[in-house]
Amino acid sequence: MVRVRLIERFISSAQASGAEVVRLTGTDEALGFVLSFLEESGRPSLVVSPEVLDQLAGAASLASPLPQTREEWMRTEVSLVRADYGLARTGTLVHLDRSEEERLSWTLASACLCLLSTESIVDGAEELAPVLAAHLGRRDLLSPAVSLVTGPSRTADIEGQLICGVHGPKRLIILLLNASTSPTDENA
Amino acid sequence: MKTLDPHLKSVLSHFAENYLLKRKAALTDLDFEAAREEVANVKDRTLQELDRWLEVFEAKVGERGGKVYRARGIAEANRFVLHIMKESRADYLVKSKSMVSEETGLNAFLESQGITVRETDLGEWIIQLRREKPTHMVMPAIHLTREEVADAFSCYLKKNIPPDIPTLVEVARQELRRDICRAGVGLLGANALIAESGCVMLVTNEGNGRLVSLIPPVSIVLASVEKVLPTIQDALTILKILPANATGQTITSYVSFLTPSSSRPLHIILLDNHRSEILADPVFRTILRCLKCSACLNVCPVYQALGGKDYGAIYMGGIGTLLTAWMDGLRKSRRLADLCLGCHRCEVFCAAKIPIADLIIALRERVNQGLGKPFWKRILFDSGMAKAHRWRKILATLSAARPLVARKEGFARRLPLALRKYDQHRALPAPARPPLSRLVKRKETRPTIDTPKARVVLFTGCLVEYFYPEIGEAALRVLARLGQEARPSEPACCGFPAFNSGCRDAAARAMRSALVDLEEAERILTLCPTCTAMLKHHGPKILSAEIAQRVAERVSPISAYLFELYGNRIQTLFPRRKPSIKVTYHDSCHHKHVLGASRGSRLALELALGHKVQEMDSPDACCGFGGIFSVVQPEVSASLLEDKLNALERSGAEMVAMDCPGCLLQIRGGLRRRKSSRRAHHTIEIIDARLAGKL
Numbered sequence: 001m002v003r004v005r006l007i008e009r010f011i012s013s014a015q016a017s018g019a020e021v022v023r024l025t026g027t028d029e030a031l032g033f034v035l036s037f038l039e040e041s042g043r044p045s046l047v048v049s050p051e052v053l054d055q056l057a058g059a060a061s062l063a064s065p066l067p068q069t070r071e072e073w074m075r076t077e078v079s080l081v082r083a084d085y086g087l088a089r090t091g092t093l094v095h096l097d098r099s100e101e102e103r104l105s106w107t108l109a110s111a112c113l114c115l116l117s118t119e120s121i122v123d124g125a126e127e128l129a130p131v132l133a134a135h136l137g138r139r140d141l142l143s144p145a146v147s148l149v150t151g152p153s154r155t156a157d158i159e160g161q162l163i164c165g166v167h168g169p170k171r172l173i174i175l176l177l178n179a180s181t182s183p184t185d186e187n188a
Numbered sequence: 189m190k191t192l193d194p195h196l197k198s199v200l201s202h203f204a205e206n207y208l209l210k211r212k213a214a215l216t217d218l219d220f221e222a223a224r225e226e227v228a229n230v231k232d233r234t235l236q237e238l239d240r241w242l243e244v245f246e247a248k249v250g251e252r253g254g255k256v257y258r259a260r261g262i263a264e265a266n267r268f269v270l271h272i273m274k275e276s277r278a279d280y281l282v283k284s285k286s287m288v289s290e291e292t293g294l295n296a297f298l299e300s301q302g303i304t305v306r307e308t309d310l311g312e313w314i315i316q317l318r319r320e321k322p323t324h325m326v327m328p329a330i331h332l333t334r335e336e337v338a339d340a341f342s343c344y345l346k347k348n349i350p351p352d353i354p355t356l357v358e359v360a361r362q363e364l365r366r367d368i369c370r371a372g373v374g375l376l377g378a379n380a381l382i383a384e385s386g387c388v389m390l391v392t393n394e395g396n397g398r399l400v401s402l403i404p405p406v407s408i409v410l411a412s413v414e415k416v417l418p419t420i421q422d423a424l425t426i427l428k429i430l431p432a433n434a435t436g437q438t439i440t441s442y443v444s445f446l447t448p449s450s451s452r453p454l455h456i457i458l459l460d461n462h463r464s465e466i467l468a469d470p471v472f473r474t475i476l477r478c479l480k481c482s483a484c485l486n487v488c489p490v491y492q493a494l495g496g497k498d499y500g501a502i503y504m505g506g507i508g509t510l511l512t513a514w515m516d517g518l519r520k521s522r523r524l525a526d527l528c529l530g531c532h533r534c535e536v537f538c539a540a541k542i543p544i545a546d547l548i549i550a551l552r553e554r555v556n557q558g559l560g561k562p563f564w565k566r567i568l569f570d571s572g573m574a575k576a577h578r579w580r581k582i583l584a585t586l587s588a589a590r591p592l593v594a595r596k597e598g599f600a601r602r603l604p605l606a607l608r609k610y611d612q613h614r615a616l617p618a619p620a621r622p623p624l625s626r627l628v629k630r631k632e633t634r635p636t637i638d639t640p641k642a643r644v645v646l647f648t649g650c651l652v653e654y655f656y657p658e659i660g661e662a663a664l665r666v667l668a669r670l671g672q673e674a675r676p677s678e679p680a681c682c683g684f685p686a687f688n689s690g691c692r693d694a695a696a697r698a699m700r701s702a703l704v705d706l707e708e709a710e711r712i713l714t715l716c717p718t719c720t721a722m723l724k725h726h727g728p729k730i731l732s733a734e735i736a737q738r739v740a741e742r743v744s745p746i747s748a749y750l751f752e753l754y755g756n757r758i759q760t761l762f763p764r765r766k767p768s769i770k771v772t773y774h775d776s777c778h779h780k781h782v783l784g785a786s787r788g789s790r791l792a793l794e795l796a797l798g799h800k801v802q803e804m805d806s807p808d809a810c811c812g813f814g815g816i817f818s819v820v821q822p823e824v825s826a827s828l829l830e831d832k833l834n835a836l837e838r839s840g841a842e843m844v845a846m847d848c849p850g851c852l853l854q855i856r857g858g859l860r861r862r863k864s865s866r867r868a869h870h871t872i873e874i875i876d877a878r879l880a881g882k883l
Contacts, residue, residue: 013438017439017441070369070403071369073403074365074368074369074403087439089217089438090438090439092439100402100449100451100452103398103402104402106398107395107398107399107402108399125424125427126421126424126428129419129420129421129424132420132445133384133385133419133420133421136382136385136387136420136445136447137384137385142449142451143447143448143449143451143452144447145387145444145445145446145447146444146445147398147442147443147444147445148439148442148443148444149441149442150439150440150441150442151441152441153393153394153395153441153442154393154394154441155310155311155357155393155394156327156393156435157309157310157311157314157327157328157329158310158314158329158332158334158337158353158356158357159199159332159333159334159353160199160202160203160206160327160330161353163353163354163357165357165358165361166310166357166360166361166394166395166396167308167361167364167365167394167395167396167398167399168394168395168398168399168441168442169395
């Protein structure tokens with residue numbers, strides 16, 4: 001599928017699942033977005049997943065210290081994480097979990113901000129089967145895991161009414177980086 | 189059995205409608221048939237070498253520091269959990285959703301051992317607080333209102349919680365997070381166990397599974413053995429179809445693949461609980477393909493009428509009936525098997541292509557063998573239907589008794605008070621006098637054709653022969669008009685009622701007699717989808733004789749035959765003047781779900797009328813007839829008929845067409861009880877009337 005269409009499909013599928021998508025052109029803009037999000041939300045604490053700092057070093061200045069106890073993790077207000085891939089068909093974020101801290105960052109915050117590069121979007125999970133199998137087989141990690149996350153946590157257990165945030169994030173905001181698409185991409 | 193109160197019925201009906209819409213949208217980009225074929229292949233391939241894949245899984249989990257326990261039965265599985273709790277010095281366990289733990293009765297067992305168990309799936313937690321059992325496999329608290337949930341929360345938390353759904357969900361979030369923090373052990377279910385990676389796939393929406401796997405210091409996964417799959421590719425094959433079929437989503441909020449961690453002990457308990465016996469059974473082994481998506485339950489008309497409370501089994505619906513036979517024994521499953529209408533709708537929706545309805549028939553046979561046939565089955569089938577000559581005599585006697593039982597317009601007198609539940613909701617038809625075969629001979633309904641284009645035999649079936657001969661006459665007139673030399677078959681029962689009741693021998697004997705008259709026929713046309721299904725699909729399975737196969741190949745529903753002859757040109761046969769009458773169409777279960785002939789009949793009807801039919805809501809919802817079902821389960825039958833008649837009235841149609849004489853008996857009788865002016869007819873009667881210019 002032409003990349004631009006993959007991106008469009010990812011955005012519409014993610015939005016349909018209840019996620020919010022913000023298109024950003026680069027890391028500076030992403031940092032600016034995180035900052036203004038925190039300002040608008042009344043300066044809550046921000047947990048930054050360690051791997052994010054490789055891509056968005058500036059986020060370190062905004063981050064609170066990583067929680068140390070499970071009770072502290074439960075109180076996480078906002079987290080900033082990074083997805084390895086996006087699935088266009090379902091609007092899913094794919095994360096190759098390298099540590100439990102990463103998984104906790106994805107799971108416990110009330111609002112989860114997630115960086116995703118447009119180049120990492122593929123059509124469906126089947127394309128990633130070898131990548132997922134290789135990751136789950138890694139010996140250098142204590143607990144390799146894979147998470148496919150689509151929209152916020154949800155339930156319809158009471159009278160079938162859909163409500164977000166029953167256990168995990170109430171909001172999932174995807175920060176889509178390098179969203180501008182070059183003509184070469186379009187012809188790909 | 190007691191049917192649901194109107195509120196709950198409307199909740200379930202809303203859920204079912206919504207489910208179908210969401211599922212359709214979720215499957216937009218997926219070839220469902222190809223996808224489920226793939227699922228069936230993956231599961232069958234794995235099940236062939238189940239032990240091998242379980243060993244690979246166990247070894248991989250061990251390499252990563254996890255531990256696998258193999259439990260033969262539920263007591264052993266519960267003991268393993270208790271052992272791990274004690275070893276971990278824990279007395280508080282939190283659970284994410286696990287059907288297997290329902291199967292083992294884990295909560296009650298652990299509580300009896302002084303351990304606190306807390307469900308964290310919202311629906312399961314609500315049910316736990318109310319000390320009830322789940323009434324749906326995916327939506328356990330579907331039967332409760334927000335007020336009832338608020339009462340349960342208020343009572344538990346000893347403060348007033350308003351019946352506002354977002355507030356209730358927020359309360360659950362706060363409370364359950366506290367509980368999860370307090371727990372020493374977290375217990376999870378599994379949607380798949382992946383052998384090559386030694387990992388567990390968890391498919392959830394709420395995210396509680398992730399919390400339960402991450403926060404407590406020790407994790408337990410409780411899963412049944414058939415959940416193992418060789419590769420992650422196989423798990424993704426299942427994931428393509430599972431969420432769409434379960435909840436109408438393209439994917440759930442969370443799909444997690446978890447491996448054991450050296451920092452957090454992971455114990456995986458694999459439960460057999462009679463699954464090895466199912467695997468060894470060549471008839472029933474396909475049950476183990478089940479993904480527990482609940483689609484069979486979501487589309488089951490009986491579940492819609494009864495809800496989950498009265499099932500009285502852990503696994504509900506069609507697949508639940510089958511699993512219960514092994515897990516709780518034949519005696520318990522007999523009652524559940526009687527709840528199956530045999531509409532086959534579950535099979536059309538099953539994500540793993542399990543022939544659920546056919547297997548329930550096979551289960552009835554096992555029940556008959558294991559527990560003995562009830563008296564009425566021996567009389568009706570072994571002494572009656574199986575003996576063609578005697579069967580004909582019984583029905584002919586009934587026909588002769590018409591003056592005694594008939595009232596007017598073809599209906600019978602009301603049954604005595606003690607039997608009133610069988611005709612309370614529908615007037616029963618009076619037997620016809622004379623039956624079709626004699627009528628044809630006497631009236632020469634069958635016109636002579638000088639140069640027939642083809643010679644066909646019309647297999648009429650018991651209902652047309654003895655109750656609705658006018659349908660047979662209409663069919664013969666239509667065929668004659670189209671240059672087909674047709675004769676009705678000798679009166680005979682196809683054997684389906686016996687077959688459907690698990691009396692295979694009686695069915696085979698009845699069918700063998702019926703086939704004698706069909707042996708030489710070039711083509712055999714039918715007016716009843718159930719007879720067609722018997723002659724075409726079941727016959728060759730119960731009769732090894734070559735004749736059964738030959739007949740099966742030559743049988744067609746009459747509407748399909750008309751299309752075969754004329755295609756869309758059939759339109760040119762009808763008068764140009766279009767009737768103004770509004771006609772709706774009821775899809776009969778066997779016609780649609782077993783024969784796949786509904787679309788053709790609907791089209792034939794529309795071409796005959798010259799306009800589209802006036803659709804009713806859920807035209808393929810079962811009318812509740814189901815043959816003997818309507819006698820065994822009159823309350824459920826009446827409830828389904830009521831829904832069908834309501835839909836019919838809402839459509840505004842003045843006439844309803846259908847292709848099954850059984851549905852006609854039910855719907856026409858129901859309209860009569862309502863004193864409705866709407867008319868019900870077999871499709872061929874409408875085609876006949878249009879060809880003759882009478883409509």
